[in-house]
Amino acid sequence: MMKKNVNRRNFIQTASLAAAGFYVMPFFASCKSDTSTRHPETVNKMDKDFIADLDLQLTALPSQTSIYPNSSTKTYSYKASIIKGSEDNLQNIEGSYLGPVIRVKKGDKVRVRYENQIPAESIVHWHGLHVSHENDGHPEHVISEGETYYYEFEVMNRAGTYWFHPHPHKHTGEQVYKGLAGLFIVSDKEEGKLNLPQGEYDIPVVIQDRTFNDNKQLQYLGDGEMDRMQGFLGEQILINGKIDNTLNLGANGKYRLRLLNGSNSRAYKLAWDNGEPITVFGVDGGLLEAPKKLPYLILGPAQRVDVWLDLSQQSENSRIKLVHLPIPLDMMGGGMMNGGMMGNSSSNHLPYDTQFDILEIKVGAFAENNAQLPGELSSFNTLAATDAINKDNPRTFTFAMGGMMEWTINGRTYNGTEVAEEETVKLDTTEIWRINNGNQFSSDSDDDSGMMGGGMHGNGGMMGGQGGMGNMMQMPHPVHIHQLQFNILNRDADKVDDKLWEATKDGFINEGWQDSVYLLPGMQMDLIMRFEDYKGLFLYHCHNLEHEDMGMMRNFKIV
Incomplete structure (x- = not known):
């Protein structure tokens, strides 16, 4: 070197x-x-011999999202439809700019017909998946507006919470910030033997920070070069693409919260405001061998965790908050990046060294399920x-x-x-x-x-x-x-x-x-x-x- x-x-x-x-x-x-890895003219062809269990049309396009009441925010979104497969393979998050939750089983053969309709080059990266170079979403495979790229791969990963997002060089941050991201959830036989929460008790929680201008439009890199150097930090937390960070859950229910830190650069120190430990039973690549109790959880960008939430001790109409606890990471103030070489900062981003709310759980009517969290989850x-x-x-x-x-x-x-x-x-x-x-x-x-x-x-x-x-x-x-x-x-x-x-x-x-x-x-x-x-x-x-x-x-x- x-x-x-x-x-x-x-x-x-x-x-x-x-x-x-x-x-x-x-x-x-x-x-x-190594130019031999460059995709021929970036646009590939569908393999007619590949027999897909799930065949999806996935389109990236400009959209309008009602993030605030009585207003419309310009965003980008992934929209999907099933060509072959089950309705259970696709779960839309209503009222959100975020893409759909794609649910598959280990061993499934998946074809995704990705069509780019945003006015910029883009490509999709399947974050965490074990796939070939042609299916990984390398920046050299970007396609232009109006072009289509075909992904064809077998799901080889363990059960877990994975995700997908753009990966064009120099423009990934902007495209993710505008809304292009979605969850890719894998199940397998090992996890299926466990009595973990399913259906309405299995809840995606995508955490992102955003900044809006006075017209309720997304504002990206408002501080210019300073935001680039430190990474974008927003003024407001969004959950699943919404400013309403409330989850209405049932008393006595046992829930699986699939947390994704989908923020561009912000990390979180997550804890329950009632002092209870946070119980994690899965990470990026699937289940842990045993649940792990922590006083708080450090969740960096792109990381995923499965959190166990047991409301059996919570009364109806009670509330619990997931909060960010202070971290001494606000190193930018007072130096050359703040009011010095890079100019005066106009940002009011949420400071790292203060506590702020991430998610509020409102406990509603009785909704018991029989899910359990075993002491031994997986063997590997x-x-x-x-x-x-x-x-x-x-x-x-x-x-x-x-x-x-x-x-x-x-x-x-x-x-x-x-x-x-x-x-x-x-x-x-x-x-x-x-x-x-x-x-x-x-x-x-x-x-x-x-x-x-x-x-x-x-x-x-x-x-x-x-x-x-x-x-x-x-x-x-x-x-x-x-x-x-x-x-x-x-x-x-x-x-x-x-x-x-x-x-x-x-x-x-x-x-x-x-x-x-x-x-x-x-x-x-x-x-x-x-x-x-x-x-x-x-x-x-x-x-x-x-x-x-x-x-x-x-x-x-x-x-």
Whole structure:
């Protein structure tokens, strides 16, 4: 890996060039472009030999949604219809801009005829699903308005809560923000043997933050470059695409809440306002081996959890709230990103370091069901570190701010089908990937004076830790790896700020199969994964969608 040191002189030189728009990041010799993976003219054909159990028409189109009473908000929406299959395969969320909930069984063969009718290039990524390169929704497969892309795949995942959303480079954040997202729920025989909540007791809960202008229209990146650098943070919480965050549930009922953090960049510290622990029994890749009780839950962007809610002890007409508890993540204030280099902020976004409501449960009339949460949910073998071919030398990926104010992975940004040597893996192997949220700038001088010392990097300096740009650069990064589910081997928080770690340490779930993790500033994690079934080009990236759109995304290639 090439590492670029930035000393006082070359930092000033390159910063000046960048400000003038003349600086170009150096080309990495270890990278190569694999144009063989590019889809022929991006538009593919339907395979007549593929016999689908479920055949769907899915269309992305501009829409008008009544988010506020007596007003109409311009949005984008996924609309779906069944060509072949059961009505049970599709569940619409009434009055919402969000796409339908698609429900399938493990082993189902699915065809989706995706038609793009929005005035921009787009493609659909099936988040968390184990599919081939052609079905993963790579940005190189984007289609234009009026074109159709055919997805044809067998559902190979365990029962779990997955989702789908756009994945065009540089425009994912905007398209998701305008409404393009939906849940993809998988069931299987193992889960079917359990007496978990079903039907009206199995409830999707998509959490998003949004900002509206005076005309009740969605406002995206209102603070311009500052919103891009930190990731969009909204002023209001929406549940399932609605400003009404109330769920009317029945007394004595037992419910499965499928929580998805569908926000562009915001993480949540979720807790019940009555002090009861939050009980989680599933994560990204399906059921845990056993339920886990937490005082609160840290839910990063793109992460999903299954939460057990038992209202048997709640009386009719009582109320419970799911709230966000304070996290010391409001690092942007007072520095160069707030009223300094990037201009004055006009945002009134919900601050991280205050408590606010997420969801309100209104307990209504008696609605008992016989669902149960067993102590043992699932039996599966996690991947063993001893089986990793690189157990003594994990691949390392650093998510950080690059020398020219770019969000990078190992100093690189997304560049089409480009793949570095360290991003090429072998089929049918198990590996450990070490991801870290590291320091962004390095100096070749030990001098602590001047701009790189007390002036630029030191406390109170330009890059320093007291209100300077250094705060902005030390941001969490929600990391997502396409095409597979992994296990977490460890989470090293030695370099995480003590106050931040103390406020979050009891809310992480390290068990089970996952595809997205929330990487705090200074945190390092070892993930173990297996590459199987499919060769091809896949993505890994920061799921802060603004960071992703700025290029904090790379390919890995299975050969």
